Amino acid sequence: MGAPYTGRCNCGAITARIDAEPVWVRQCWCRQCQRAASGSATVNALFPTEAIHITGELKWSGYDAASGNRIEQGFCPSCGTQVMGRNSSRPAACVLRLGFIDMPNDLAPTAAIWLEEAPKWAVIDPALEQWPQQPPPPPSS
Ligand SMILES: [Zn+2]
Numbered sequence: 001m002g003a004p005y006t007g008r009c010n011c012g013a014i015t016a017r018i019d020a021e022p023v024w025v026r027q028c029w030c031r032q033c034q035r036a037a038s039g040s041a042t043v044n045a046l047f048p049t050e051a052i053h054i055t056g057e058l059k060w061s062g063y064d065a066a067s068g069n070r071i072e073q074g075f076c077p078s079c080g081t082q083v084m085g086r087n088s089s090r091p092a093a094c095v096l097r098l099g100f101i102d103m104p105n106d107l108a109p110t111a112a113i114w115l116e117e118a119p120k121w122a123v124i125d126p127a128l129e130q131w132p133q134q135p136p137p138p139p140s141s
């Protein structure tokens with residue numbers, strides 16, 4: 001069940017087609033993600049921006065991260081489904097929320113990040129790579 005992937009929000013106003021495999025899939029337990037995801041982690045798949053084709057008009061809300069980067073979360077203005085996120089330091093790629101991507105698919109997180117902000121009750125799969133904060137970016141070639 002690989003690319004292309006499709007996605008839709010709860011009300012159907014936003015749909016998408018993604019023509020690439022994700023670079024990575026991660027859980028993020030930062031506080032902003034906990035707010036967006038009703039208390040738990042967001043699960044995010046990073047795709048090349050050019051491979052993401054969104055139909056419908058997202059609403060964006062942003063904040064300045066500890067890194068100094070601007071983070072923006074895109075969601076459906078009608079039903080509130082979290083659709084995607086983008087980072088000012090990384091315009092060539094965006095994350096899509098895994099819940100937005102249609103099933104069936106074989107996408108699954110391989111890492112959990114920002115664990116220092118996770119609630120005490122959070123259960124982290126020991127099979128996942130674990131990071132207290134943001135992992136360092138891959139070395140650029
Ligand atoms: Zn919607």
Ligand SMILES: [Zn+2]
Pocket residue numbers: 028029030031032033034042114
């Ligand atoms: Zn986060």
